[in-house]
Amino acid sequence: MENINSKVSFIVPIFNVASYLEAALDSLIYQTYDNFEVIMVDDGSTDISGFIAKSFSATDSRFKYYRTENKGQSHARNIGLTKATGKFIAFFDPDDSLEKNFLEKLVLQMNENIMIVSYLFPSAKLGKCNRKITVDDFFSKMFSGTIGTVVWNKLFRKEILKNVKFPEGQVHEEINFYRQLLSVVHDYQILIINDNKEYNYRVDRPGNTTSTFDPKQIIGAKDAQKLVGDLRKSGKKKSIPVVQLNTLIFLKIYLQRSIDNDYKEDAKNMFNSLYLETDKLKCFLIDPFMTVSVVKFKLGLEK
Structure with a gap:
């Protein structure tokens, strides 16, 4: 297939997640699809997260470490987008983990006509099969919780993100992100994988946007x-x-x-x-x- 050897850029914003970071990054190392880079953007951590991240970049050339002053997750992701050299973009939260086939399954579905591939949201019910959907269905399935408005269970073709940025200084920034995609993605350029078990999402970490009211x-x-x-x-x-x-x-x-x-x-x-x-x-x-x-x-x- 055309994309079987194409590079994927994982973008990982990091801020004070020392308790989870090593296990999270280890789950990237063990991916069955190994043509990827990991753009680790340390958003001014005050714990040993930076030390852990740098230890990965010192032993595996695919891991690249950058540090910035603390300006939030969106800022870190935007820096990651400027540093990414892959054909495809994946976003990964540093307190989560991946099953070993996470990336391979996504890349195998990313043919030349597909711009976004998404897994089901972890809590969503399984459907009948993988299928291409319209843009209208994409937004319906995001906001109904079938695939969610998150970015971490999806793979994006880099070219559609060329002029897209995460709004900085706010939470739930993904909605604005997807608004920008509305004009660049067309019907049946989105594929849903009938699987909800490849991304292990942590919901109970103190300080994350799910468990904290802001x-x-x-x-x-x-x-x-x-x-x-x-x-x-x-x-x-x-x-x-x-x-x-x-x-x-x-x-x-x-x-x-x-x-x-x-x-x-x-x-x-x-x-x-x-x-x-x-x-x-x-x-x-x-x-x-x-x-x-x-x-x-x-x-x-x-x-």
């Missing part, structure tokens, strides 16, 4: 609202209610978790505005339980 997460909801407008302009109608329902659920949880912060009133206004423009019947057909929970929450806000 008021600035509201920016991700704003990006989702902008994405709805983008999808509407490009005629991607199927995914719009999926994105809207996902965002309403996020805002509901955000408002339930936040006490008083500078963003709470903004979040409430966003929820009310999005609720009014969302087709609740379409949302109910997508996920009855979640739609009912959103409606009940809305009624509670009005009391």
Whole structure:
């Protein structure tokens, strides 16, 4: 196959993950597909993460170490994109680990017409087979949780990321990242692999964006609202209610978790505005339980 010997660039942002980093990087070494480089970007760690990363670069030429001042995960990923020399790009979080066939399965599906290959999200149910999908389906499956809006379970052709950057200084930056891809990826250039066991995702590390509440997460909801407008302009109608329902659920949880912060009133206004423009019947057909929970929450806000 055309891509069987093509180089893959793993981009690994690192910040104070000494307890997990060695095992994470070891899982890259043992990949059955070995034509890759690992761009390790140390985002100003204050523990021994840098020492661990440099020990890998000293013994394996595929591992490349860079250090920057602490500016966040997006900044580190953007540096990685500028350093990457591979034909394909994979993103890897330094507290996770990979099964040995993770990369090989992705590369084998990346033929000349495919721009993105994705595994299912680890908690998603298996389907029937691998299949190519439309851009509309891609956004539906991301926001429904089938493949997730994360970047670490996907392989990207580098050429489509040429003008794409992660927004710096915010959390849930992936939504903005995917908004930028909307104009450069076309129907059936995306393939879903019917497998959810190749990436081992750690959900319980203190300080990660899953386990930590950050008021600035509201920016991700704003990006989702902008994405709805983008999808509407490009005629991607199927995914719009999926994105809207996902965002309403996020805002509901955000408002339930936040006490008083500078963003709470903004979040409430966003929820009310999005609720009014969302087709609740379409949302109910997508996920009855979640739609009912959103409606009940809305009624509670009005009391």
